[in-house]
Amino acid sequence: MSTSQLPIRFTLRQLQYFATVARTGQISLAATEANITQSTMTAAIAELERVLGTMLFERSRSGVTLTYEGHLFLQHAQTVLEAAADAARHPFRDRSTVSGTLELAASYTVLGYFLMPFIAKFQKLYPDVRIVPVERDREHIEASIEAGDIELAVALTSNLIEPKRLQRRVLARSRRQLWVAANHPLAELSQASLDDVAPYPYILPAVDEGDTAAMRYWSDAGMEPESFVRTTSMEAVREMVALGLGVTILSDMVFRPWSLDGRRIQTVTLKDPIPPMEVGLVWRKGHRLGPVASTLCKYLEVSVGAPGSE
Structure with missing residues (x-):
């Protein structure tokens, strides 16, 4: 009896299209972002659903939403896409010499819905670094950064009261x-x-x-x-x-x-x-980040696909 593995039934490009549709909620918008026609995007999603044998999206006049099966598959798809992106960025990564502990302030929403998967992956790449997430509200984050009590935070930058007093780098915008x-x-x-x-x-x-x-x-x-x-x-x-x-x-x-x-x-x-809601890195203006904070910043910029600094 053959013990060979079953062939892979979908491509990275299909996974990218699927993840883009899931994020945008509209096939037309996803097609625009991917620089393909709407019919090509529709066909790619339909083929992915066919080979998986399940519906990944529910369609309505307002767009598409993930089914239960779609949500489960999205978790696998994102893991594969992140691994592929990391392999492309760092095909021959050396073990980092960066070491130390960083207390990273973040708000409830950032911790619960955004940050933790990136921290877990970062610590696998940098085993001698320990990131300690600390939940703080926006007011505490702003005051602590300005006072120098916290070196780095990941916050809802769209909520900052006096954003120009801080150094910011937007990581993601969510409609x-x-x-x-x-x-x-x-x-x-x-x-x-x-x-x-x-x-x-x-x-x-x-x-x-x-x-x-x-x-x-x-x-x-x-x-x-x-x-x-x-x-x-x-x-x-x-x-x-x-x-x-x-x-x-x-x-x-x-x-x-x-x-x-x-x-x-x-x-x-x-x-x-x-x-949109904005999530970004925040640190004290004029402050040079230490090795751990600087390395984490660069990792998050690349991994999230940062829109840019402000």
Whole structure:
């Protein structure tokens, strides 16, 4: 009996296309980013679903959202793509001589939804380095960086009160979309405006100043929702949205298509110019980072695909 392995049934390019569609939520936008036609992107995703024998996306007029199987496969796809990218960047990596401990400040959202996988991979590459993540709110991060008590932080740079007083390097920007229950009246819209959203109970997550950020872009539009519900729990936000008790506008970074009870949540793109959530590195202006902090900065810039410094 043959013991040979089964042939690989998909290519890195298909995985890249799949990950881009998952991130953008729209096949047309993913095709534009990948510099291919929409029909080519559609065919690539359909072929991937065929060889895997399952649907990876649910389609609607507002775009696409990952199925449960799609979410599981995305985790594998990202691991493969990250490994391939690292092999391309560092095909003959020498063992680093960098060593030491770095206390890295980060906010709740950054720790929970962004940073930890990168830290785990960094420490495998640099076994003599120990990164100690410390959760701090935005106010504490700004004050501690300026005072020199913390050398480096990864923060929501879009929330900084006086950003020009700090050195910043944006790592990622995550668009904000409307979250609604699958059976909500707004769920069938291809796009929604703040006018459409305003009549419904609006859920404000009081996590990482999410409520402050939300009220800022409502105020910039000269509007506000008719009623509010505040909560400090992201799982409560998901549950309330999934039960149809309200809607919210949050970033793709924290989006999950199910509540804890397995109820469906979907996103609708917004017509209004809502600013994205930004995550970035922050350190004291004029300060030269030490070897560990500098190495971590460079790693995150390359691994995340940093938009740039400010």
